[in-house]
Amino acid sequence: MLEVKDIVFDPEGSRRILDGVTLQIPDGKLIVLTGPNGGGKTTLAKVIAGINVPTSGQIILDGEDITALDPTERARKGVAFAFQQPVRFKGISVRKLLSLAAGRELTDEELGKVLTDVGVVPEQYMDRQVDTKLSGGEIKRIEIASVLLRKAKVMIFDEPEAGIDLWSFNNLIRVFEIIRDRRDCSLIVISHQERILSIADEIIMIQNGKVGLSGNRSSIFPRLLCKNECDDCGTCVRTEV
């Protein structure tokens, strides 16, 4: 169980980005964070991963306050984060990066499995470098694989669908469902994608740095799909800032 308690994030020289966000993310549930761009979703994910230090508030993982822990310590406690814009490395191979993620040297078979799960042909990618020669979609898949290999209590995927083709996307959906069904970790996916929203257990809108509409999929999803974008039709949720 991950608890986010009253998180405020006021970066120096900028407007307030998170304004008292409180969430409870139970194990075995797929939680989708959605909402308009600039609303604070990625910042919240980075606060959970320890990359951004909040101005106030607490992050509690399985009852332990991890707010003061740095990213390394949080990773070792079981927080895993897939970046929206993956980092590239000159000279580090896919094999090396994924072995670092797993905390041990992976066998070809283990690499093969995870690479297949994210929709790349293992033999063609294992020994390629994670550098600028990989396309946006390719590096995104490697990034997702780096999180799937962690022994995590919380997995956060920031817009995993970007740059992923339809075939791989279906695979990715299946992978998320498998993680959820294991029921041993909290799964948070930041997304605007209808297919991902459609498999969510709960949907949480983050808007203007606050939690907006939230609840189970069946209650929220139809409102997000309403195209009227008005405040008074009784169905839709207006997402414009």
Next chain:
Amino acid sequence: MSDIAEKKIDKDTEELLKIVSGFEGKFEGAFNIRSNGGCLGRKSSENIKIESKTDAPGLDIYIAPGTRGERVFIPACVTVAGVDDLVYNDFHVGEGADVVIVAGCGIHTETGEPARHNGIHRFLLAKGSRVLYEEKHIGTGAEDTKKMIDPVTECFLEEDSYLEMDTSQLGGVSSSVRNTKAQLGDRATLVIKERLLTDNDETAQTRFSVELNGVDSGVNLMSRSVARGNSHQAYQSVIIGNNKCHGHSECDAIISDNGKVDATPELYANSGDAELIHEAAIGKIAGEQIMKLRTLGLTQEEAEAAIVEGFLA
């Protein structure tokens, strides 16, 4: 044949040979082991003859036309302080040959006196031949002892030949000046991959000068380096396109502590059909790279080490 029986190899030399040329008690193929200016052993093969020069210290290595799949090892070691070793090695690569040459130099000294190895290599590649040249340089032993390695390399590539030079200097060498020159004929290709790590007060200078004389000749120079401590590196590449040709040079450097790196590219297009490119990037390790690895559970120090190890691999 001029084989020289192997003499007893001391522990320091054996360790250096292992690092610079993968020596595991013996070499598979033709070899010559140079140590402190002398010869610790030599063996020619049917296709690769190694002869002492008569007019200068060093070797002539003759690789017969059509030789394929063979390796030749020419490592040099200095384990005695005060040695200033100078050697001229000429590699005569016959038409259509395809071989691997493993060179490299290690200096190990424990006393305060400086030691130096200056290897002057000439590569003469005949028509259609291919060579992969692997060279590692390292200095070990007392840190306050000057260890200098100053290689000079001249390459002459005839038509349709291919030379790939994979060189690395991964620490412990107080100062090095590397000077590499090449002249390429029609459709000849030169690829150079250089890896360089300096620390403390070490200095390293690299200068490449390549003349693309032949039609459709090409060069690709790739240098990756890390400068730590108070070390200083200077990279200079000169590519001269005298014909329809393509040249590319790339210098990537990571600096940390007070490390300094200069990169000076020079491109000369003397033909309207020459295509020449240079790329250089110098900077600290990107913070986002460290952060990504920290989110995988590595500490800051472990992340930096993994990035540098990969970068120089």
